[in-house]
Amino acid sequence: MSTENYIISFPSYEARDAFCQAVRNHPEYGKAPLDVSRFVPTVVIHDVPAAERSHLEALAGDDASILPDETFALHD
Amino acid sequence: MGKYVETNVGIVRVRRLRPEKRRVLLHTNNTRRYERLRRSPWRVPPFTRPLGVPTVVAEVTDEQLRQIHDWGDVEVTLDTQFALTASAVPSAAPWQTKTQADVMRHINAHRAWTITRGAGPVIAVIDTGVNVLPEFRRRSAWSRSFVYRSPWSDAIGHGTMCAAIACGSAAHGGRYDGVAPEADLLSARCELRLSEVHNLLEHLLGLRRDGAFPKGLVVCMSFGVPAAQTAVTRAAYPLTRLIQAATAAGVVFVCSAGNYHDHHTHTPSADRPNSIWGVNSLDDVISVGAVDWDETNQRYPWSHAESSRGPGEWASTVTKPDVVAPTYGEVLYGRSYEHREWWGTSGAAPQVAGLAALLLSINPSFTPAQILQITRQSARRLNAPKTCVGEGIIDCEAALRVAGVGSARGKAVGGGTV
Numbered sequence: 001m002s003t004e005n006y007i008i009s010f011p012s013y014e015a016r017d018a019f020c021q022a023v024r025n026h027p028e029y030g031k032a033p034l035d036v037s038r039f040v041p042t043v044v045i046h047d048v049p050a051a052e053r054s055h056l057e058a059l060a061g062d063d064a065s066i067l068p069d070e071t072f073a074l075h076d
Numbered sequence: 077m078g079k080y081v082e083t084n085v086g087i088v089r090v091r092r093l094r095p096e097k098r099r100v101l102l103h104t105n106n107t108r109r110y111e112r113l114r115r116s117p118w119r120v121p122p123f124t125r126p127l128g129v130p131t132v133v134a135e136v137t138d139e140q141l142r143q144i145h146d147w148g149d150v151e152v153t154l155d156t157q158f159a160l161t162a163s164a165v166p167s168a169a170p171w172q173t174k175t176q177a178d179v180m181r182h183i184n185a186h187r188a189w190t191i192t193r194g195a196g197p198v199i200a201v202i203d204t205g206v207n208v209l210p211e212f213r214r215r216s217a218w219s220r221s222f223v224y225r226s227p228w229s230d231a232i233g234h235g236t237m238c239a240a241i242a243c244g245s246a247a248h249g250g251r252y253d254g255v256a257p258e259a260d261l262l263s264a265r266c267e268l269r270l271s272e273v274h275n276l277l278e279h280l281l282g283l284r285r286d287g288a289f290p291k292g293l294v295v296c297m298s299f300g301v302p303a304a305q306t307a308v309t310r311a312a313y314p315l316t317r318l319i320q321a322a323t324a325a326g327v328v329f330v331c332s333a334g335n336y337h338d339h340h341t342h343t344p345s346a347d348r349p350n351s352i353w354g355v356n357s358l359d360d361v362i363s364v365g366a367v368d369w370d371e372t373n374q375r376y377p378w379s380h381a382e383s384s385r386g387p388g389e390w391a392s393t394v395t396k397p398d399v400v401a402p403t404y405g406e407v408l409y410g411r412s413y414e415h416r417e418w419w420g421t422s423g424a425a426p427q428v429a430g431l432a433a434l435l436l437s438i439n440p441s442f443t444p445a446q447i448l449q450i451t452r453q454s455a456r457r458l459n460a461p462k463t464c465v466g467e468g469i470i471d472c473e474a475a476l477r478v479a480g481v482g483s484a485r486g487k488a489v490g491g492g493t494v
Contacts, residue, residue: 074234074299075298075420
């Protein structure tokens with residue numbers, strides 16, 4: 001099963017914390033590792049099954065911005 | 077050989093012309109025929125021992141060619157000259173004889189070193205890691221990797237190059253000095269994934285907020301996205317928020333502009349379209365392009381023409397790149413020194429990171445905005461569009477002067493005297 005990391009930006013810390021709580025209570029990916037930012041209302045969620053993206057979007061809400069992890073290119 | 081004939085200009089010697097010969101490749105599956113061809117006087121002596129392919133190169137006349145056709149068991153291919161896919165590179169290109177030391181002189185780093193060598197600030201290189209080499213003796217204990225066991229290793233070599241350019245030290249055993257040879261080096265090693273860079277920035281910002289880096293922190297990022305950011309806005313992009321938060325906390329960000337001015341789809345001399353994308357084009361960061369030894373990036377076939385063009389996807393108040401730096405010659409890559417035509421804009425950003433460290437070493441209270449302004453203001457203007465070279469080529473000595481050190485103290489920066 002392929003999994004993906006997502007970086008999700010929220011308009012507020014309250015929205016971000018509510019999302020984290022919802023993820024923790026979720027039976028499918030409640031144990032997915034979360035890196036919660038101390039400084040900006042952002043969270044990195046790891047190892048989410050690719051098919052679950054739409055569910056994740058619904059949990060995050062319309063005001064959140066969900067980005068799948070991407071790899072940068074070296075400039076050499 | 078020849079004969080003499082009488083003409084209206086006297087007796088001249090007439091030589092019999094040799095029939096013109098063609099160079100051909102002769103291929104046969106007839107073993108006996110192949111052996112005969114191999115011993116034939118037509119054959120051109122090979123460069124190497126036979127490799128087992130029953131083909132010989134020969135020079136034959138048309139008459140001999142007809143004879144070969146008559147044998148019926150030899151395939152003949154006329155020799156052809158392949159076209160070069162790129163313009164020929166001169167045999168003694170300047171970069172082949174130059175080194176990082178020449179680049180340091182080019183940006184007047186050697187003159188700045190009479191005032192400061194960058195002791196105090198920390199340069200964080202977010203990259204592929206840094207190899208433990210003598211020139212990196214001032215290694216920060218805050219170095220970190222979230223995916224590798226140690227930040228002090230570099231299987232690719234790119235991060236080591238950036239570190240050597242920013243703050244390598246000849247006094248400690250390196251071949252060349254970087255721009256700030258006495259600055260501390262922090263290796264933030266990753267696989268260049270957005271999530272990792274996000275977490276590394278979070279780590280650095282946390283340390284900064286907790287009181288680490290009292291003499292200043294410069295973050296060098298020589299990577300980026302190769303296309304416009306269509307899926308997300310500047311404000312919503314997670315790294316934008318972190319960079320802005322870190323900048324507000326006094327962290328200086330230096331980013332390579334990118335190498336995306338594509339030779340194949342754009343004219344090398346063109347100053348557009350924009351190819352500086354994502355956070356590398358933010359107003360908050362110093363965006364750095366590259367030029368060659370003649371201080372241009374609009375000349376084909378040199379790779380410097382790939383240096384990305386502004387004005388910058390997410391820039392709003394200034395045109396990107398902010399400045400350019402020269403990249404050419406021998407440089408440390410991985411564990412060995414290599415002569416390179418250019419170091420990409422990857423090799424330009426660490427020069428500005430080193431310059432920022434020099435500035436912070438004389439005044440740790442400089443804000444990122446002041447460092448940006450001094451860097452732009454002190455750059456030597458070039459005769460090229462701003463979308464190609466920004467405010468010009470960096471000048472370390474002039475930057476210190478603008479910052480108030482050296483012969484012209486107290487020049488106004490950012491509305492006040494610094």
